[in-house]
Amino acid sequence: MPSSTSTSSSSTGSADAAPPGTDGVPLSHGLKQRHLSMIALGGVIGAGLFVGSGAGIAAAGPSIVVAYALSGVLVMLVMRMLGEMSAAYPSSGSFSAHAERAFGPWAGFTAGWSFWVLLCTAVGMEGIGAADIVTGWLPGTPQWAWVALFMVVFCGANLAAVKNFGEFEFWFAALKVGAITLFLVLGVLAVAGVLPGTDSPGASNLTDFLPHGGQGLIVGLLASVFAYGGLETVTIAAAESEDPVRGVASAVRTAMWRIALFYVGSMAIVVTLIPWNSPEVVAKGPYVAALDHLGIPAAAQLMKVVVLVALLSAMNANIYGSSRIAYSLVERGQGPRALAKVSGGVPRVAVLVSSLFGFGCVLLSYWRPDDVFPWLLNMIGAVILVVWVFIAVSQLRLRRRLEREAPGKLVVRMWAFPWLTWVALAGMAAVFVLMAREPGTRVQLYSTGGMTLFLAAAGYAWQRTRAAR
Numbered sequence: 510m511p512s513s514t515s516t517s518s519s520s521t522g523s524a525d526a527a528p529p530g531t532d533g534v535p536l537s538h539g540l541k542q543r544h545l546s547m548i549a550l551g552g553v554i555g556a557g558l559f560v561g562s563g564a565g566i567a568a569a570g571p572s573i574v575v576a577y578a579l580s581g582v583l584v585m586l587v588m589r590m591l592g593e594m595s596a597a598y599p600s601s602g603s604f605s606a607h608a609e610r611a612f613g614p615w616a617g618f619t620a621g622w623s624f625w626v627l628l629c630t631a632v633g634m635e636g637i638g639a640a641d642i643v644t645g646w647l648p649g650t651p652q653w654a655w656v657a658l659f660m661v662v663f664c665g666a667n668l669a670a671v672k673n674f675g676e677f678e679f680w681f682a683a684l685k686v687g688a689i690t691l692f693l694v695l696g697v698l699a700v701a702g703v704l705p706g707t708d709s710p711g712a713s714n715l716t717d718f719l720p721h722g723g724q725g726l727i728v729g730l731l732a733s734v735f736a737y738g739g740l741e742t743v744t745i746a747a748a749e750s751e752d753p754v755r756g757v758a759s760a761v762r763t764a765m766w767r768i769a770l771f772y773v774g775s776m777a778i779v780v781t782l783i784p785w786n787s788p789e790v791v792a793k794g795p796y797v798a799a800l801d802h803l804g805i806p807a808a809a810q811l812m813k814v815v816v817l818v819a820l821l822s823a824m825n826a827n828i829y830g831s832s833r834i835a836y837s838l839v840e841r842g843q844g845p846r847a848l849a850k851v852s853g854g855v856p857r858v859a860v861l862v863s864s865l866f867g868f869g870c871v872l873l874s875y876w877r878p879d880d881v882f883p884w885l886l887n888m889i890g891a892v893i894l895v896v897w898v899f900i901a902v903s904q905l906r907l908r909r910r911l912e913r914e915a916p917g918k919l920v921v922r923m924w925a926f927p928w929l930t931w932v933a934l935a936g937m938a939a940v941f942v943l944m945a946r947e948p949g950t951r952v953q954l955y956s957t958g959g960m961t962l963f964l965a966a967a968g969y970a971w972q973r974t975r976a977a978r
Contacts, residue, residue: 536601536671536836536854540750542759544675547682548826549743549760554685554771558736559816562776563791563798565736569729570720570785574777576729577736581768583940584737586933587897589923590904592761595744597911597918599753602837603744604900611903614843618968620899621838623961624741627892628831629863630885632824633870636660639820642813656871663825664864667832668857671749674829681822688815689771692796696778699803706804714784727943731950734940736772738893739823740764742830749833758921831863832856842975843968888960890953891944894937895961901934 566573591604600606602621609617633656640655666673695704702709719726747756779795782802789798793809794816800808836856839849848859873882908926911919923930944950 536749536833536851536856538749538751539670539672539854540675540746540756541672542751542756544672544679545743545747545750545756545760547679547686548675548746549763549767554682554689554819558689558772558775559794559796559812559819561732561736562779563793563795565729565732566776566780566785566795567791568721568725568732570725571715571718571780572726573729573733573780573785574773576726577733577772577776578769580730580733580737581772583734583897583933583936584740585765585768586924586929586936587900588740588761588764589921590930590933591741591744591900592757592764592921593919593923594900594904594907595747596754596757596761596920597907597915599748599757600837601745601748601833602841603741603748603834604896604903605834606837606841607903607907608899609841609843611906614841614972615965615968616899616903617841618838618843618971619961619964620896621834621843622964622968623892623957624896625831625834625838625863626866626960627889628827628834629866630870630889632660632827632831632864632867633874634886635820635824635827636867636871637874639817639824642817642820645813653871653875657868659821659824660864660868660871663821663828664860666825667828667860667864668855670853671829671855674825675746677825678822681818681825684818685815685822688818689775692800693770693774693778695803695805696775696782696799700778700781704803710782712781714781717785720785728947731940731943731947733772735893737768739826741896742826745830745833754920761921828860828864828867831866832859835859835863843971884956887953887956889957890950891941891957892960894940895957898934898937901930901937905930 562573565576569576591607594607595603598607598610602609602617605617605621605624608620636656636659637652639659640652643655644650644652663677666677698704699707700709721728743760744757747753747760750756775796779790779799782799783790783795787798789801793801794812797809797812800812805811833856835844835848836851836859838844839846839859848862849856850858870882870885873885904923905927908919908923941954944954
């Protein structure tokens with residue numbers, strides 16, 4: 510059986526290294542620094558922030574700000590740990606490659622393939638969400654046709670060249686950042702009482718800070734944790750950039766203010782401007798409700814455009830991320846070698862397979878909406894937490910190794926190591942406990958746990974089979 514060190518050696522060096530079975534063709538370095546910068550900025554702004562946060566506000570009231578701040582601190586710690594490892598070892602496999610380097614092939618196999626399933630399923634969900642918006646504008650048009658169109662566009666763009674992914678994300682992110690920045694500016698002016706036609710609400714909407722007590726805060730906390738998914742894409746993309754180390758370092762170092770401004774700041778503005786129990790918060794979404802309160806014309810339609818952009822951005826990013834995770838896994842001998850076939854600097858077979866898996870999830874939502882599809886959604890419900898655990902435990906082990914063998918690679922350093930790493934792990938354990946307590950999330954926790962154990966066993970068996978050849 511090969512040791513973890515020898516097995517993972519292919520990903521410890523340059524991100525350019527071509528894996529066996531690729532005819533010596535490496536991935537391209539077509540992403541520019543401006544692409545990475547905007548991916549890092551826009552990656553924190555997903556459709557869940559604009560729409561899904563309404564349910565969190567309804568449960569937690571104004572304390573949703575605390576929920577987003579607590580989960581934001583956890584995410585910042587995770588990103589710092591991931592940034593430390595990714596700057597030292599740039600790889601399209603990101604945390605999967607780091608887990609393999611730290612604990613062996615089974616860990617990389619488990620983290621990588623579980624995340625691949627998550628991303629591919631998310632592609633299908635985002636396609637359905639985007640199609641819902643468009644069919645609302647164009648009633649009578651078939652939803653499946655719009656999903657198919659979006660899949661073809663983004664699959665085609667990712668097949669052609671990595672710079673296409675970068676350009677799409679650059680402009681998608683620019684639109685999202687512009688929209689949330691405009692909302693923040695208008696909100697601050699309204700809270701200060703200097704926006705024409707509005708009066709400052711003061712603190713009148715904040716008096717009932719914990720309307721449903723600690724239980725409401727817990728529900729809001731769980732909702733906020735999963736709203737942060739997607740930040741990992743920048744560390745995957747960095748391996749195909751002109752300067753991977755610089756890209757990762759820059760993204761990680763700015764993560765704190767991005768999370769504080771876009772998530773915590775916008776939540777604070779929403780609950781200050783409008784009552785937390787306003788029916789519009791859930792029915793229309795918190796941002797539309799706030800803009801309507803400010804008298805912004807056509808606020809609902811404007812926000813639908815922003816949500817559509819966020820969904821399409823996520824589709825594009827997840828097709829890219831899933832294909833690169835699959836490529837990296839096969840590069841390290843943990844999957845069918847055909848997925849690592851590279852042409853034109855792009856793992857085109859991996860892009861096609863990932864896109865087809867995503868479209869298969871869409872078909873399941875039509876064919877088996879009452880059994881198979883909900884089961885699939887529950888199975889991926891807590892995958893992001895599993896990935897975060899792999900990141901934290903891998904960083905604990907690899908940091909010591911880096912300090913001993915290659916201290917010059919520690920361009921990004923985890924704060925107060927190892928104490929804050931242990932704090933982050935304790936936070937993740939607390940989220941797992943809270944999920945087990947809540948009926949709505951318990952089934953997701955158990956389903957994800959079952960898939961994780963299955964993949965760990967499959968990874969171990971795959972490793973034993975390869976070693977025996």
